Amino acid sequence: MNNDWKEKGYIDEAVDESVDLKKEIRRLCEEKDAVVLAHYYTMGEVQEVADFIGDSLALARKAAKTDAKIIVMCGVHFMAETCKLLSPEKKVLCPDLTAGCSLADSCKAEDLKAFKEQHPGYKVVSYVNTTAAVKALTDVVVTSGNAKKVVDSLPKDEKLIFGPDYNLGNYINSVTGRDMLLWNGGCHVHEKFSVEAIVKLKAEHPEAVVMAHLECKAPVLAVADVKGSTATMLDYAKEHKETKEYIIATEAGILHELQRCCPDVTFYPVPPEVSEGGVGCSCNECEYMKKNTLLKIYNTLRYELPEVTVDESIAKDAVKPIERMLELS
Structure with a gap:
């Protein structure tokens, strides 16, 4: 294996066409005591080879409880970070480090820090679709599955900032009667x-x-x-x-x-837009989720790369709001 994966963010070493990638992935998982977690938005063949599939909340819970020595997170980068935060003693692998998230990208840690300074006295509720650095500035993390429950559990007079997904925050405001300050971020899909x-x-x-x-x-x-x-x-x-x-x-x-x-x-x-001829047959897909392929998963397990780490100075604060979420939900 050459080192060009460091620039690419993934290993694309080819294998013989006769190799059954699904079978080899399962063999390597057993050999290395590894577990493959996959989000519902990944390709069907990836979901089929995974030990566990789920949404962000389910994947976070699984990452916190697994006994496996290696976690392969097939999703996007912030999900792999979340796994590492919850299981710091385990090796967390990400098949493609360039599998990012437009929503997470819409909220930079330095921008959130400045926004907090402009609104003293406010607590921060962050969607799980955020970087570890943003989570470190957060009081409690939520997912789309538990956001209402978590927000309802907070004191009614608590002043809250919600980010980065404006649409989710707007919906939670409408069903809880809150008036949270909303970060203007969104998912491109x-x-x-x-x-x-x-x-x-x-x-x-x-x-x-x-x-x-x-x-x-x-x-x-x-x-x-x-x-x-x-x-x-x-x-x-x-x-x-x-x-x-x-x-x-x-x-x-x-x-x-x-x-x-x-x-x-x-x-x-539902397609992303209506064409002149009608709805059409196209689908809304996340190109980042689709970067997870069987070949990349196989190579990731084979070489135990790329590995996701989180700086300890960030991790010690970033894990707290996630743990609080899991306690509340």
């Missing part, structure tokens, strides 16, 4: 969903239930029948067997698990 595209799909499939992620804009959430995290969507579909059609407004990777759990149900992904 969920920002693309439109009411127009949903209305078009609903006209074509009038019996379909519309489900939308809380990172979507308020007008999109307003036309949704089910609003919540990816786990909320999955649970709803599994619990409502009588519903045979759904319109899904979130990253298209979730369709793999939805279809696996509900094989007799039809799921229509």
Whole structure:
């Protein structure tokens, strides 16, 4: 193996076409006492080879409890950081270090620090989609699945800053009666969903239930029948067997698990925009999540690289709001 992975952020060493990557990944996991965690937004074949798949909250819980010596996080970089914060004694591997997050990028630690200084007396509630450095400036972390519960648990007169996802914060304000100061950040995938595209799909499939992620804009959430995290969507579909059609407004990777759990149900992904000829058939996908491939996972396990670390001076403060979240949820 050469060292060009340091510049690329991943190892792309080719293997013979006869190699069964899924089988080899499982063999290496057993040999090295490793566990593969994958987010619902990764490719279907990645989800199939993982030991555990889930949303951000479920993955954080799994990372905190696993007995494995090595954690391979197939998601985006901040998720690997979260694993390391919760399991500092374990080796945490990320198949592609360039798998970033537009939402995390929208809130830099130095900018949040300055904003806090401009608003003395405010506590910070940060979405899990943030860097370890931002978490170190945070009082409690939330996910889309537990944000309402966590915010409701805080004193009613507490002055709060919520970031970086404006849409999620706006929704939590609306359902809790809070008036949190909202950071103006967003997910580049969920920002693309439109009411127009949903209305078009609903006209074509009038019996379909519309489900939308809380990172979507308020007008999109307003036309949704089910609003919540990816786990909320999955649970709803599994619990409502009588519903045979759904319109899904979130990253298209979730369709793999939805279809696996509900094989007799039809799921229509909302496209990012309406073309002149109609809705079309394109899906909203996160190019960062899709950077996780079987080859990269195999090479990551084989060479135990790239490894994700967090500076101890940041980690000691960054882990506290995550632990508080897990205690509250």
